[in-house]
Amino acid sequence: MKRILLLLVLATQTCFAGARHFTFLYEAPTAAPGSFEWENYATSLFRNSQFTGLDFRHELEIGVTPHFQASIYFANWSYDNKERAAHYDSTSVEGIYNFTNPAADPIGISLYQEIGGGRRNFESETKLIAQKNFGPLILLYNFTVEAGWKGEGLRERTGELQQALGASYEINPRVSFGVEMLHEIVLPDWRSDDADTNFFIGPNVSYRGDRWFATVTALKQLTNTADEPDYQVRLIVGVPL
């Protein structure tokens, strides 16, 4: 049994599931089959020039087949700076299926599905990912539909439609710079007459080391929605297992 475990560790120790050029958008390529990667997300939130809190996610990403990857988000949790307290939010699973390749085909298309739940919430997130690579330039588009149920008996409903655009340019295989834009339509109780529209934009930078990668994005809100952060900075660090 120990030998089998040792062989499994040796077989996977150099595998890398893939590095990310963006933090708020997902890319079309999926992880290599048999690869494992640990990704940590940290998002700092600022409102009225004050630090208000942090959101965290811890993801195990697994390449299952040449075109399918699965992930487990063990804990999605947040730290509220006003209350000086941390709150567990949910745990979720995700699958991404890649249909076409962004470099070899006219456009790269993937479909993403995530479902998650916590003590009093349940969420579903479906995403269409479209990507095209022009040499070192990556152009990316995500269209996302989110539905959530929360509260006593999961009676409170929330929904969101999101479009996101991104561009990233690799100055060499290790370093890239880019921009990310988010356009969100938040639908409380799934009703369009109470909808809030939010728009965020900001730069990103990514570095890919031999055994890790790190990508950071800083977004500024261009709309005036009081419930949303004025600024948010997201860092994702990934290491192969």
Next chain:
Amino acid sequence: MKNHILLAVAALLVASCATSNLPSLSPDLVARGRADHSSAEQLASGRELFVTRCLECHTLPSVTKYTREEWSRLVREMAGRANLTAGEEQSVVAYLRAAASDTSPSP
């Protein structure tokens, strides 16, 4: 303004169809691969692996950017991170060597 946007979209669509830096398996490329002791199946597999596995970490460089010997070294260096088996690594090298800038096989 509307015409400019339409033109930009049309240009993007035309450009998106161009995959000139990813040569397909033309008779010439297969002949160069055979001269380097690689089969057509190996070259096809190598091309598929190149456009999927390498893309997971970085964009794809033009196949003519490096020489045959440089490609052999580069793929060897990155094979672990791309989770390539020894056979898959050979296929990727075979395709890139056949498509590389210095197309005549080594003696």
